[in-house]
Amino acid sequence: MALAGVRVIELAGLAPAPFCGMILADFGARVIRVDRTKGAMTVDTQARGKRSVALNLKNPKGVAVFKRLCVQSDVVLEPYRKGVMEKMGLGPEDLLKENPRLIYARLTGYGQSGSYAKAAGHDINYLAMSGLLSMLGRSSEKPYAPLNLVADFAGGGLMCAFGIVLALLERSRSGQGQIIDTSMVEGAAYVGSFMWKSRSLGLWNRPRGENMLDSGAPFYDTYCTSDGKYMAVGAIEPQFYQQLIKGLALDDADLPAQMSVSDWPQLRQTFTRVFATKTQAEWSRIFDGTDACVTPVLSLDEVLSHPHNQARGSFFKDSQGEISPRPAPVLSRSPAEPCHSRDPFIGEHTRSVLKEYGFEQAQIEQLLSAGIIECNEAKARL
Numbered sequence: 001m002a003l004a005g006v007r008v009i010e011l012a013g014l015a016p017a018p019f020c021g022m023i024l025a026d027f028g029a030r031v032i033r034v035d036r037t038k039g040a041m042t043v044d045t046q047a048r049g050k051r052s053v054a055l056n057l058k059n060p061k062g063v064a065v066f067k068r069l070c071v072q073s074d075v076v077l078e079p080y081r082k083g084v085m086e087k088m089g090l091g092p093e094d095l096l097k098e099n100p101r102l103i104y105a106r107l108t109g110y111g112q113s114g115s116y117a118k119a120a121g122h123d124i125n126y127l128a129m130s131g132l133l134s135m136l137g138r139s140s141e142k143p144y145a146p147l148n149l150v151a152d153f154a155g156g157g158l159m160c161a162f163g164i165v166l167a168l169l170e171r172s173r174s175g176q177g178q179i180i181d182t183s184m185v186e187g188a189a190y191v192g193s194f195m196w197k198s199r200s201l202g203l204w205n206r207p208r209g210e211n212m213l214d215s216g217a218p219f220y221d222t223y224c225t226s227d228g229k230y231m232a233v234g235a236i237e238p239q240f241y242q243q244l245i246k247g248l249a250l251d252d253a254d255l256p257a258q259m260s261v262s263d264w265p266q267l268r269q270t271f272t273r274v275f276a277t278k279t280q281a282e283w284s285r286i287f288d289g290t291d292a293c294v295t296p297v298l299s300l301d302e303v304l305s306h307p308h309n310q311a312r313g314s315f316f317k318d319s320q321g322e323i324s325p326r327p328a329p330v331l332s333r334s335p336a337e338p339c340h341s342r343d344p345f346i347g348e349h350t351r352s353v354l355k356e357y358g359f360e361q362a363q364i365e366q367l368l369s370a371g372i373i374e375c376n377e378a379k380a381r382l
């Protein structure tokens with residue numbers, strides 16, 4: 001796999017950093033998640049392929065163990081508020097001094113500088129600060145955050161993984177590590193570059209929800225079918241729009257021009273009425289195999305059985321029967337091989353990882369009895 005041999009230490013976080021770690025693990029990195037001790041419960045649902053070490057970083061001996069792990073690693077991934085790592089003596093200066101090849105990835109909402117750097121926040125706040133949230137939502141409605149996909153995952157976890165891969169690539173030339181400052185505000189804004197750089201085209205001149213790509217245009221929207229399901233329509237280009245009209249059995253001569261913005265409400269009413277006359281399956285049969293850019297809106301339960309997704313193996317079932325998306329993109333020679341086993345319990349691999357990193361059995365037992373580490377392999381065997 002592309003990242004085989006890369007050793008990553010991920011400090012347990014909420015959503016973006018776990019996703020970043022999972023991407024790295026899917027593509028072959030050996031990812032160790034460092035969890036808190038004292039009966040902490042994991043909220044990491046993105047733990048595929050990771051091992052867990054339970055380590056108390058509030059204790060200097062725990063900090064020393066962490067440093068020893070980092071000396072032998074390529075990447076450390078930290079998702080805490082600015083200053084938290086430094087307070088524990090684990091800031092980039094401390095760790096890079098001991099391992100100059102280390103890539104120190106910081107994944108926060110507001111980045112490491114600026115007046116918001118230390119503020120708590122979540123996806124919706126970062127999205128708001130990126131400018132994108134102001135553009136999301138239906139006409140005459142308040143801004144609407146599309147789950148926590150844009151800032152947490154696209155602008156955060158994925159962007160950070162990209163930064164790590166860039167830094168690894170650069171290190172192969174320079175031999176040096178570096179610090180990555182991933183701000184989810186900036187990551188989300190960057191993902192939204194199209195919005196910024198297409199403003200001159202007039203694509204976003206109108207209020208929220210009234211533009212071509214934000215549900216303003218009737219040919220770029222969803223429509224309810226007679227069985228209460230939905231179809232997605234993305235028929236932008238005239239030749240594809242014509243196929244939409246044909247599939248709906250409408251006559252273009254009876255309709256206003258596609259790009260007549262003032263007629264969009266009337267056109268939407270027509271499309272709404274027609275889509276409501278057939279079931280989703282019936283519309284799918286009509287539009288499948290055409291270039292009308294019309295597809296069913298599939299639920300998470302339906303995607304696995306869709307013939308196209310099945311043909312590509314786009315989703316897979318792990319050993320627990322849990323379905324999730326296959327890692328993307330697909331590399332021809334060194335594709336990702338997602339782990340099929342269950343997620344780790346907190347501290348399940350503490351002992352084996354410490355041994356792998358050169359700790360003696362007696363040292364491990366001392367750390368255990370002092371409450372610096374926790375070992376939960378027994379729980380894993382139950």
Ligand SMILES: C[C@H](CCC[C@@H](C)[C@H]1CC[C@H]2[C@@H]3[C@H](O)C[C@@H]4C[C@H](O)CC[C@]4(C)[C@H]3C[C@H](O)[C@]12C)C(=O)SCCNC(=O)CCNC(=O)[C@H](O)C(C)(C)COP(=O)(O)OP(=O)(O)OC[C@H]1O[C@@H](n2cnc3c(N)ncnc32)[C@H](O)[C@@H]1OP(=O)(O)O
Binds near residue numbers: 037108
């Ligand atoms: C919208 C999303 C978030 C969605 C997450 C939800 C899906 C989940 C949130 C709550 C979960 C539920 C809950 O946990 C209860 C159940 C638990 C059960 O197991 C499962 C079911 C639950 C219902 C569970 C279900 C779900 O999982 C939840 C609903 C986001 O936007 S995520 C993005 C958030 N933002 C960032 O990541 C940006 C950067 N980080 C931050 O800004 C802050 O970290 C943050 C997120 C604001 C949190 O601030 P906080 O004050 O809590 O922490 P920090 O200041 O960063 O400091 C960390 C402290 O922890 C210490 N520490 C770390 N590691 C160790 C260690 N190994 N040993 C000892 N101590 C450690 C560190 O020293 C810091 O201590 P201090 O505060 O003393 O300095």
